Amino acid sequence: MLADLHMHSEYSEDAKPDASVASICCASIQRGLDIIALTDHKDFHYNKHPMPLDIESQQRDIRRCRAQYGGQLTVLYGVELGEIHVSPEAPDFLAAYQFDEVIGSLHTMPPDDIDIYFLPYGRMDCEAFLHTYFDELLKMVRHGGFDVLGHIDYPLRVMKKAGYEPTFVGYEARIEQVLREIIDREIALEINAAGLFGWQKQAGPPRFVLEMYRNLGGTMLSIGSDSHCAPDAGRGIGQCFAHARAAGFTELTVFRGRKPEQVSF
Ligand SMILES: [Zn+2]
Ligand SMILES: [Zn+2]
Known part of the structure; x- marks a missing residue:
């Protein structure tokens, strides 16, 4: 069984050309995937309007492809909601x-609602920033209301700068706090392939985070490519499943109608 439960189509603002839902389905079949979830972006913000998402059209296209x-x-x-905790909307x-799966992600930071991707790390104290990130992430997971915690390691992907390699080593207590909260709320932890194609050359989160999650009693695991175009559908998924297996996991959590099902792999 192969699944990719985190994919973006043309309905996401940052999608690349050739990201129609139909082209993603065709590419997924060619890659041998059995289950996919289209999880386009909708970010909420403290001080800006929410990101627009034409969810009606996205769901219409999914309905056609299902047929x-x-x-x-x-x-x-699916949908990937950014900052679910900051807006009553x-x-x-x-x-x-109607959704099968809702990913909850932290993309932007207060007070300016700037995406973590665009922060000026060259001029920042990155270690202090990681603590601020975990403060905000904890607020989001305590708020809950989503099914999968997306890319807990997002800052690691983007904070690399000359003379500094970002790491979660040293933040074990902060990570444990977040993992305990998602276990209590039956929110799945995501393995995200994007790190494979950046400086880290490996799927996130780091192995020790997966092992900590399992040792704390976590069993709910999601896996996604975070692809933004059809040719990338399922990209890196095999390595993500291997990453899960190496940390002792044998089941994937697939949400249907927002209810979790454990599927062996
Ligand atoms: Zn994301
Ligand atoms: Zn995404």
Whole structure:
């Protein structure tokens, strides 16, 4: 069984050309995937309007693909919500549509709602920033309301600068706090392939985080490429499953109608 439960289509602002839902489904079938989830972006902010997302059109396209490719591929209705904890509009948005899987991610930081990707790390105390990041992440997981915690290691992907290699070593207590909260709330931890294609050359989060999660009693695991175009559908998924196996996991958590099912791999 191969699944990619984190994919972006043309309905995400940062998608690349050739990211129609149909082209992603075709690429997924070619790559041998059995289950995919389209999880386009909708970020909420402290001081800015929410990111627009044409969810009606996205869900219409998914519905068509389910009818067309149903025998070959399971296509789930998903969304990646950024900063669910900062806006009362987020629960209203979720209540207005039917979703299989909701990823909760922390992309932007207060007070300026700047994406972690764009922060000026060259001029920043990165170690202090990681503590601020975990403060905000803890607020988000304590708020809950989502099914999968997306890319807990997002800062590690983007903070690398001359003379500094970002690491979660030294932040074990902060990570443990977050993992305990998601275990209590039955939120799955995500293995995200994006790190494979950056400076780290490995899927995130680091192995010791997966092992800590398992030792704390965590069993709910999601896996996604975080692809933003059709050719990248399922990219790195095999390495993500290997990463999960190496940390002792044998089951993937697949949400349908926002209810978790454990699937062996
Ligand atoms: Zn994300
Ligand atoms: Zn994403």
